[in-house]
């Protein structure tokens with residue numbers, strides 16, 4: 001009898017009516033139908049409705065098809081957060097192709113490498129990046145002449161500024177020309193399989209050479225939905241593009257804002273003036289950014305500041321947001337939700353979902369809870385912290401360290417043309433993040449470090465994040481980064497790099513910072529050296545480049561010292577220029593016996 005029921009159950013087939021390939025392209029069509037006359041995109045004096053955005057995307061997709069772009073072809077773009085960049089998130093996959101958004105802060109050599117590796121057929125270039133693109137193309141064509149690297153140069157299409165069309169021409173065609181000449185009634189290519197690629201995003205290159213991460217339509221669709229839910233984004237948000245769209249497709253909100261019938265406020269630069277100005281003018285409700293952007297908002301001149309009348313929701317991630325910084329930014333009228341993610345997980349993978357009862361806690365305790373990375377987004381099937389040797393889960397005690405591992409539908413398809421990278425990243429049905437963390441008894445995860453950033457001092461692991469959090473509590477510290485400094489006795493010891501407030505009437509010395517840390521940290525975690533810098537070196541995705549700081553720390557004294565009492569320690573305000581990935585990472589992990597510490 002049960003077999004009869006089973007076969008009747010099995011007889012129900014997938015049909016066109018009940019089984020459709022999952023793709024975020026459907027969000028755009030829906031927005032065009034249901035929010036047709038609502039403003040979709042604002043950029044300076046330019047505004048479009050969802051009906052217009054849809055039509056512009058259809059036109060662009062049809063023009064791409066007439067340029068012979070189709071399935072699996074890579075279309076690259078070098079542009080800031082302008083309307084063209086937004087539209088391409090739909091138009092390129094609507095032509096069946098794969099969008100590759102290139103980080104505009106990369107140098108020409110890195111861009112040439114990406115163009116070659118991705119085998120891009122077309123490169124769209126915003127007028128602001130014409131010089132950078134031509135340098136990259138020059139390097140590309142020099143290397144293309146080599147018999148080993150036989151690849152053809154991508155076809156160039158210019159993007160002029162919509163408000164003030166100007167600039168030198170690099171390509172033969174221009175973006176608006178493609179939009180104008182395209183077919184407004186174009187029907188998107190039927191998606192054969194939701195597992196087909198939609199975008200190719202290169203990682204930030206913080207720890208190693210950038211890797212090409214491929215997302216599927218299915219993964220992008222599910223991630224978008226789960227982030228909308230995880231952040232509790234309601235309908236018709238006014239979303240400020242303070243996060244680069246080239247970073248994991250704007251953590252999927254390129255597609256997410258369409259799914260909510262929202263308005264995209266595009267800005268070219270994330271300056272305090274542009275952000276506060278847009279917030280006030282357009283009544284922004286949501287924005288995403290790395291924690292470093294908090295400093296831009298906090299350090300804004302009085303003339304740039306605007307009153308925040310109703311709370312602006314910020315989703316932050318990409319680097320650990322120190323609890324003291326969270327407290328400060330919330331006092332300005334922003335409401336922060338903290339997420340953790342990586343390119344390979346289609347952006348955020350954990351969100352620090354808030355429990356109502358935490359509202360009763362004092363501000364500092366709330367900020368401490370919010371600084372934890374959180375629980376998995378809904379598109380993931382599981383998340384855990386494991387000892388990678390045994391693949392056993394660590395106890396949920398908030399203390400035992402292990403590597404954060406993820407599995408689920410928002411994990412990338414894999415690294416493009418990188419079998420070795422894929423075999424290292426996936427193990428026993430898990431994706432290995434390379435981040436070290438703990439899991440608390442309530443199931444919330446907290447990152448303690450990147451595995452490469454952990455400082456091993458006298459056999460003890462020191463979390464650089466913990467030391468940085470202590471530094472951020474100092475009222476004069478604006479930015480802080482802690483790395484391992486070689487030490488003859490302890491193997492490694494923390495070395496702090498800090499940026500302090502510009503205040504001619506107040507000075508702070510290395511000795512003061514060290515003694516402040518001694519009041520807030522176990523003594524073995526206290527930095528042995530504090531270096532004051534004008535700014536910290538940042539990567540193209542605005543992450544602090546610890547690889548450069550580590551190289552600098554290597555040059556410091558290795559003798560155990562008693563701590564300097566010099567008034568200031570203004571060493572090397574100009575950092576040596578290291579090219580990405582040219583540095584040998586070295587971990588000085590000599591076995592050192594556990595010894596009683598200071």
Ligand SMILES: Nc1ncnc2c1ncn2[C@@H]1O[C@H](COP(=O)(O)OP(=O)(O)OP(=O)(O)O)[C@@H](O)[C@H]1O
Pocket residue numbers: 203204205206207208209210211316317318319320321338339340341342343344373433434435447449450541543
């Ligand atoms: N909320 C967060 N708290 C702490 N760290 C975070 C957070 N969000 C992201 N990160 C860090 O950022 C990393 C992901 O960054 P991304 O994908 O941009 O590339 P990358 O890892 O910096 O570069 P590469 O892989 O090329 O070295 C995570 O693995 C983690 O170390």
